[in-house]
Amino acid sequence: MPIVRLAAESLSVDIDPEALCFTDTANLVDQPLSWIGQERARQAAYFGLNMRQPDYNLFVLGAAGSGRSSLLKQAMTEVAANMPVPPDLCFIHNFDTPECPLAIRLPAGQGSVLQQALDHFISNVCREIPEYLNGEATRQESERINQKFRQEEAKAYAQLCAFAEKLNFVIRRESGRLILILLDKHSGKVLSEDEILQLPAAKRAAIEQDEAVLYQEIARYLEKTHPLEYKREEALTTLQQIKIQPMLAQSMAVILDSLHSSFSDRTKVEQFLHGITKNVLDNLAIFLPSENEDEKSPSALKEILACYQVNLAVDNRHLRGAPVLIEEHPSFKSLIGGIKHRVVEGMLVSNFTGIRAGSLLKAHEGFLMLYLDDLFANEQLWEKISTLLRSHSLLIEAPSATATGMPMVSIEPEMVAVQVKIVLIGSREQYYAIQEEDPELARRFRVKVDFSASFMANLQTYHALSIFIASLCQVSRLPHFSATAVVNVLTNCHREAEDQKRLTANFSRTETLVMESAAQCMARGSSLVEAADISSALQARFLRHAYPLECALEAIVDGDVVIDVTGEAIGQINGLSLVEMGDLTFGLPIRITAHAFAGEEGLLNIEREVGLSGPVHDKGVFILQNLLCALFHHNAPLAFNASIVFEQQYHGIEGDSASCAELYAFLSALSGLPLRQGIAVTGAINQFGEILPVGGINEKIEGFYRVCAAIGLDGNQGVLIPERNRRHLILAREVIDAVQQGVFHIYSAEQMSDGLEMLTGMPSGLMSDARLNEILVYEPHTVLGLAQKTLRNFRAACQQPTQAKPDNKRTHERAGK
Numbered sequence: 001m002p003i004v005r006l007a008a009e010s011l012s013v014d015i016d017p018e019a020l021c022f023t024d025t026a027n028l029v030d031q032p033l034s035w036i037g038q039e040r041a042r043q044a045a046y047f048g049l050n051m052r053q054p055d056y057n058l059f060v061l062g063a064a065g066s067g068r069s070s071l072l073k074q075a076m077t078e079v080a081a082n083m084p085v086p087p088d089l090c091f092i093h094n095f096d097t098p099e100c101p102l103a104i105r106l107p108a109g110q111g112s113v114l115q116q117a118l119d120h121f122i123s124n125v126c127r128e129i130p131e132y133l134n135g136e137a138t139r140q141e142s143e144r145i146n147q148k149f150r151q152e153e154a155k156a157y158a159q160l161c162a163f164a165e166k167l168n169f170v171i172r173r174e175s176g177r178l179i180l181i182l183l184d185k186h187s188g189k190v191l192s193e194d195e196i197l198q199l200p201a202a203k204r205a206a207i208e209q210d211e212a213v214l215y216q217e218i219a220r221y222l223e224k225t226h227p228l229e230y231k232r233e234e235a236l237t238t239l240q241q242i243k244i245q246p247m248l249a250q251s252m253a254v255i256l257d258s259l260h261s262s263f264s265d266r267t268k269v270e271q272f273l274h275g276i277t278k279n280v281l282d283n284l285a286i287f288l289p290s291e292n293e294d295e296k297s298p299s300a301l302k303e304i305l306a307c308y309q310v311n312l313a314v315d316n317r318h319l320r321g322a323p324v325l326i327e328e329h330p331s332f333k334s335l336i337g338g339i340k341h342r343v344v345e346g347m348l349v350s351n352f353t354g355i356r357a358g359s360l361l362k363a364h365e366g367f368l369m370l371y372l373d374d375l376f377a378n379e380q381l382w383e384k385i386s387t388l389l390r391s392h393s394l395l396i397e398a399p400s401a402t403a404t405g406m407p408m409v410s411i412e413p414e415m416v417a418v419q420v421k422i423v424l425i426g427s428r429e430q431y432y433a434i435q436e437e438d439p440e441l442a443r444r445f446r447v448k449v450d451f452s453a454s455f456m457a458n459l460q461t462y463h464a465l466s467i468f469i470a471s472l473c474q475v476s477r478l479p480h481f482s483a484t485a486v487v488n489v490l491t492n493c494h495r496e497a498e499d500q501k502r503l504t505a506n507f508s509r510t511e512t513l514v515m516e517s518a519a520q521c522m523a524r525g526s527s528l529v530e531a532a533d534i535s536s537a538l539q540a541r542f543l544r545h546a547y548p549l550e551c552a553l554e555a556i557v558d559g560d561v562v563i564d565v566t567g568e569a570i571g572q573i574n575g576l577s578l579v580e581m582g583d584l585t586f587g588l589p590i591r592i593t594a595h596a597f598a599g600e601e602g603l604l605n606i607e608r609e610v611g612l613s614g615p616v617h618d619k620g621v622f623i624l625q626n627l628l629c630a631l632f633h634h635n636a637p638l639a640f641n642a643s644i645v646f647e648q649q650y651h652g653i654e655g656d657s658a659s660c661a662e663l664y665a666f667l668s669a670l671s672g673l674p675l676r677q678g679i680a681v682t683g684a685i686n687q688f689g690e691i692l693p694v695g696g697i698n699e700k701i702e703g704f705y706r707v708c709a710a711i712g713l714d715g716n717q718g719v720l721i722p723e724r725n726r727r728h729l730i731l732a733r734e735v736i737d738a739v740q741q742g743v744f745h746i747y748s749a750e751q752m753s754d755g756l757e758m759l760t761g762m763p764s765g766l767m768s769d770a771r772l773n774e775i776l777v778y779e780p781h782t783v784l785g786l787a788q789k790t791l792r793n794f795r796a797a798c799q800q801p802t803q804a805k806p807d808n809k810r811t812h813e814r815a816g817k
Helices: 039-050 068-080 110-133 136-166 193-198 201-257 266-282 300-306 372-376 379-391 428-437 459-476 483-497 507-523 531-545 547-557 615-631 659-671 697-711 723-728 733-741 752-760 783-799
Strands: 058-061 088-092 102-106 169-174 177-182 311-314 324-326 337-339 342-344 347-349 355-357 367-371 421-426 447-450 454-456 502-504 568-570 572-580 585-597 602-605 641-646 674-676 679-681 718-722 745-749
Touching (some): 039 068, 058 428, 068 421, 110 300, 110 311, 169 201, 193 201, 201 266, 372 421, 459 483, 483 507, 507 531, 585 697, 641 659, 674 752, 697 718, 752 783
16 A cells, blocks of 8 residues: 555544534433443443352452542442341440450341440439339348348357356457457456466366367357358348349340341340340349448449440441442551550550441441552551451451550450452452462452443444533533534543544543633633633643643754754654653654664664663564565675664663664665655554554654744655554644645555655665565665665675684673673
8 A cells, every 4th residue: 555645634533513412511411421431341330239149349440530430339329229228236245255245236227226225224224223122122021031040140149158158258249259258157257367367277277178168169150150141141132133133024025125026146135135134133232322332343333334235336227228338548447447445554455345347347238449559558458358358257356465565455356247249449450460369369359340441432422421521510510511612522532542433431531621621611701611612721731731842842943952854864764752751741753863884793772782772662673673684585694783773862762663763764774865854754563564553643743743843844744654543643733734734744654665665755676565585686776676785785795804803792782781
């Protein structure tokens, strides 16, 4: 196919405003938003969200700004609205093992019912127990028990006193102690210590013997009366428990009746209420006012009552479907949960009331959206998520004592079963890295939701994007867009996708353009955004970021960077480079030069030798070498020394888009034919001489046009691009106008031979049906014929006998190796 000069009409897309079937976007505000161009992702998302089986978590792939987060949130909310409300989660005291609190799930709303019922029970029990136990009936029964045991104790005491009297002793009680008093046998008078000492030794020995006997009797008395005291206390306690038991049973029955009759953890609740009942009956004394407050700890009752409470960790009573949570800033505490501690006597302590639930527990039987970058930033959190996905259960752990720096008495809550569908937002690279490096984790994400970077352009997608613009205007209270303004936005979407047949799926950029265009409209005091506002917004944004480009242009115009855009030169051509700076991407011409001499070292890539060439560029040069061998293989062995360099480039070269220009510069150096400097060339090349498409084609063309316009357009300048890049052209209006006026030109070619003829003005010498694996004979007055003649001369020169000299062949290693 011969070289083609492209008409101005083919340099962008032509969208008819009337085909949109509306005058402005205000006509579209009542139409629903759709998954624009993402039907595959939509089907995958709803499939995954509706799957109830485990391991059908969603991994969402796509670039930031593609709407992946907002669309998945919309889908999660929609699906969750038709799902049942999950149960509440409560933590309760474990009466058997207090350091291991229990977890119970109750139907939604029942957690707060149980919590309030127990709070009401606590306030009632503190009031009613003293009333019951201090009632007249209880007092009378208690008095009868006391009287009974007092009588038995009095009888035993009387027997003891009678026994003591026989031995001339009297027993008195003082402050709970028994005191022995010795009496004179004849007078009955109390003997003092001095009088006892004056008695004969035999008499004193007899008294001491009687005293020992009496002590034995006192011991038997105490052995007899102490069990009576225990029996009395036991009888009183039993009486109190009998009195309180019906009240507690009735209270527990009321609490159980307030709950649903059937749920999975009802048995646990019944056991918990039974534990409360038993604990109350075992500690009735604490509920009674003490006559001696010093003997009673002021916090004892508070600690007992705390065990009867319910820690409502997850309360779903206000939900109208399954929960939908989005963790924008996940931490271990916010995602997993934690245990709150308090300082007691220099030590951290906690109980079940300090347990806090994180998003994973709150999202039980619902949806939780996470961002993979956030999880990768916290290795401990990522490991916890991986464990959850594998075991479907979660353990809330307290921080270690080393982490807190204080001694700790913590708790170990019961592990909680969790059924949550995780929607993980990540990149395509992260997805395939996990597939390869961690297949065990990868199988937990069985649903791949793949958002494409672009989609086909047609009237349906144009209409959907118009509805998107209308929705933005409605929500953000912006002026609406006319049909011609929408056409300009759609054209920019084509440019973002670099394709006349496709539109970009980066809706955040579209949203930015809509807002900035609306600002231009409001600045001129209009209520309707027109096409000129879109152009003004794009120009204003470009000017805000274009300082590096202006500096580069000034360097070229001032001659600091040498670029020729007129005349001809041998072994010299203008290639096109793409400069990407994050917020700014632009194209610039770059001078490529080549030299060729007789020798045996072949083609030298100077950028590679000094370490400024990337692997893709190196690959392009190797392909170029093989193409040269194919073109001149009938002249083998080839004998030449050649070098190719990108002039005034000091920051590295990557990509193969200049390989076609490198080939032209080298063939010019071999043939001695000059190349047109007003034509810049971009395009990759394969081993068969076909010109392949490259990226950034619009920025490259516009970059060379700016240089030519700054230096001066003479009507002969232009750009040669691959034919396969034609559908990627969405050029700026000023470039299209220049082409329309004939002062700038854009050419396309499929074969390198076509471009060679245009640049040199001579036949290439390669027939269109020629096969490079055949022996080719080029006509003498063609580019390849002249190059062939030069190569033969080089070989002849190398075959002449020369004086032996040291071998100083250069190696092909990079600098620094």
